[in-house]
Amino acid sequence: MTSIVLSPALQKLKPSATLAAAAKAKELKSKGIAVLDFTLGEPDFNTPANVRDAAIAAMNAGHTHYTPSGGIPELKNAVCAAYKRDYGLTFSPSQVLISNGAKHSIHNVIASLCGPGDEVIIPAPYWVSYSALVELAGATAVLVDTTEESGFCMSPEQFINAITPKTRLLMLNNPSNPTGSTYPAAQLEALARVAVEKNILVLSDEIYEKLIYPGAEFRCFASFGPDVAARTIIVSGVSKAYAMTGWRIGWTIGPVEVIKAMDNLQSQETSNPCSISQYAAVEALSGPQDSVEEMRVEFEKRRNYVMERMRPWRSRYGITFAEPGGAFYAFFNVSSCFGKKLMGGAQVQNASEFCNALLEHAHVALVTGDAFGAPGYVRLSFATSIEQIKAGLDAIEKFLNG
Known part of the structure; x- marks a missing residue:
């Protein structure tokens, strides 16, 4: 059997963490599980x-x-x-x-x-x-x-x-x-x-x-x-x-x-x-350029809703974050949840384990901050509908409540 040796550069190259997280969510979806997916930074609008x-x-x-x-x-x-x-x-x-x-x-x-x-x-x-x-x-x-x-x-x-x-x-x-x-x-x-x-x-x-x-x-x-x-x-x-x-x-x-x-x-x-x-x-x-501003305004509404929902998490769960001034991401520190009992009895020790447990027990897909050089953090993309965002935040809160 022929032995294939990849180049040194490719041997060290890891797949994109955001695409990997999205693939994991799609795998669950293919099994008939409804997944609330917040992994990809992709506007949900159609091209103008x-x-x-x-x-x-x-x-x-x-x-x-x-x-x-x-x-x-x-x-x-x-x-x-x-x-x-x-x-x-x-x-x-x-x-x-x-x-x-x-x-x-x-x-x-x-x-x-x-x-x-x-x-x-x-x-x-x-x-x-x-x-x-x-x-x-x-x-x-x-x-x-x-x-x-x-x-x-x-x-x-x-x-x-x-x-x-x-x-x-x-x-x-x-x-x-x-x-x-x-x-x-x-x-x-x-x-x-x-x-x-x-x-x-x-x-x-x-x-x-x-x-x-x-x-x-x-x-x-x-x-x-x-x-x-x-x-x-x-x-x-x-x-x-x-x-x-x-x-x-x-x-x-x-x-x-x-x-x-x-x-x-x-x-x-x-x-x-x-x-x-x-x-x-x-x-x-x-x-x-009207459509650019129309989409920006809708993203702003979503951003405001996410922040309104997440601000109480600071005192309730010890979750912290800097409020985003642009793009369509909420990036928050979940390290206060490490070692605590979460939904399904899950206990996690890092952000990657947090994301895996959240997907398994609450069927919500986020991206671990480990991939972004920020241990303890996770990323949620709010480039999706308010209805989807509401359902996702509800599910995250249930997960955090254990």
Whole structure:
């Protein structure tokens, strides 16, 4: 029998924890068990009608062939126009690369800039794929722990202390997955000043930029001056704001030499992003933006309901959290429940065991904070209906009551 040996990088690579949690929930569903699933960060809305219509028009117009590897000119221009309209920032199409979703964009950035011996600074908690993609490139992820009290925001002092001669990149996610945290503009600018002073490139993952709630604010990292923009690599896409997760369109905006290198890489690994999805994304960015605000308002209602339900948990169960200013996640510390008797007599010692017991006994699926570099925490995605959220929170309370 032939012995298959995987590459060293793939031997160490773990599957996405969010997708693994979703798969576990689907397995129970396949057995006829009704599962309340809060694992995936995916809007439950349909893609807006004007965007769907644009895709049909593109197919009927024959736009079903290869495109340039880095994206069609129309979409690059639409990205530039959107950043001028929304943030007053001027970019040229040569600074834009269109990819197969924002995750692909992030991979391209890391693969193009980082290799063995390099270090990448990542504030924790962090999105599960960040460290995996850094390690896949042979580089080292330097995790900087943030606290609930700080709103899970890294301080300029923490950034400075994490920098070494090997530092190649800072990866910043604002608003954040999994915490929903948003950086105050002054703190973001202070980080930008450190990046300029120390000459560090910043990958700013801004995929949740349109999902901001009252009391929070969003500033594009590149907006703090030309010297900051010269060191900023923006990653975003249409998945979250336009409910287009399955269309797989993301983009990178950055220095021309970085974009050229990424385009060379993409031409070898995937060729071009889906042609029809690109034309749909042009309409998403250039067409009416009413649907973006309509969805944001609905997410805000859900966020407010989740917070209203969870605030009493602080005194009732000892569960703590920082209230999210953006995205669609509630990230809460359940370590006070460890060792206590929960539903079905379950006793757990960590967040992963908590999630497993919750799924088994209450049929509620969450994602463990262990996967996000935050032991003791769990993540709930409220990108689903109020009815589903209510049923889920009711079930979690029954689980916690034992």
